[in-house]
Amino acid sequence: xxxxxxxxxxxxxxxxxxxxxxxxxxxxxxxxxxxxxxxxxxxxxxxxxxxxxxxxxxxxxxxxxxxxxxxxxxxxxxxxxxxxxxxxxxxxxxxxxxxxxxxxxxxxxxxxxxxxxxxxxxxxxxxxxxxxxxxxxxxxxxxxxxxxxxxxxxxxxxxxxxxxxxxxxxx
Numbered sequence: 001x002x003x004x005x006x007x008x009x010x011x012x013x014x015x016x017x018x019x020x021x022x023x024x025x026x027x028x029x030x031x032x033x034x035x036x037x038x039x040x041x042x043x044x045x046x047x048x049x050x051x052x053x054x055x056x057x058x059x060x061x062x063x064x065x066x067x068x069x070x071x072x073x074x075x076x077x078x079x080x081x082x083x084x085x086x087x088x089x090x091x092x093x094x095x096x097x098x099x100x101x102x103x104x105x106x107x108x109x110x111x112x113x114x115x116x117x118x119x120x121x122x123x124x125x126x127x128x129x130x131x132x133x134x135x136x137x138x139x140x141x142x143x144x145x146x147x148x149x150x151x152x153x154x155x156x157x158x159x160x161x162x163x164x165x166x167x168x169x170x171x
Contacts, residue, residue, distance in 0.1 A: 001074055002032055006039040011067050015048040015059045015107070016077070042067075050077050050103025053110075060110040070114040075104040075146060076126040078139075085137040093138045101145030108149065112164075121157075121164040125150040129170055 002012045014029040014036070021028055033043035044066050046059040063070055079099040081092055108123060115121025127143045150168045157164035 001076065002036050002043075003039065005072070006036040006041045006043075009041060010072070011042040011044070012036050013044045013046055013059065013063050013067075015046045017047065017049055019047055048107075050106060051098045053106045056103070056106040057110045060107070060114070064114055069118055070111045070121065072122045072124070073108060073111045074124045074126065075108065075149075076124075077103050078126075078128070079142075081138045082135050083138070084135050088138045093141075096138045097142045097145070100139070100142035101149070104146045105149055108153065112153075115164050116160060116162050119162045121162070123150065123153060123164065123166045125166070125168045127168055127170045 002014060005012050012033075014032045016029050018025060018028045019030065021031070029045035029047065033045040036043040044063060046062055047055075048059045049055045060070060077099055079096045081088065081096050104125060111121070111123075125146045127147055128139075132140070147168050150166045153164075154166040157166065
């Protein structure tokens, strides 16, 4: 998604915890930033733990300090867990919910004052077709929370007469 935005001339903030490549997750915020900058735009890698509202706010503050505004937020963070509900410890459920649903809420909440001030913004919340089926109860519940956030946010933006569009993408 970052490359697609960069190809359209958008400066991009890469916000994630991945500072080092992992065996199951190649690349990092820094390698993505280098790829984006190679396309001719600016990139700002931000280390963010979405479970921490201070971390989310610091990323948004750094974005505004660097670029002067927040135009688009893509809520694409995802903690995965493919187990039946009986095999899901509540501690694991709490982790997944805190990243997927609460984390999306926190970063959106940090971006909204800027979007409201400029009376413009786009929020894209990414869910997954995996929310339908067996063995995904914790993940599905958290992503349904993200969908609910998007739906409510759209109504709030209309009420405040701001040109803020909110969409859910289920690839």
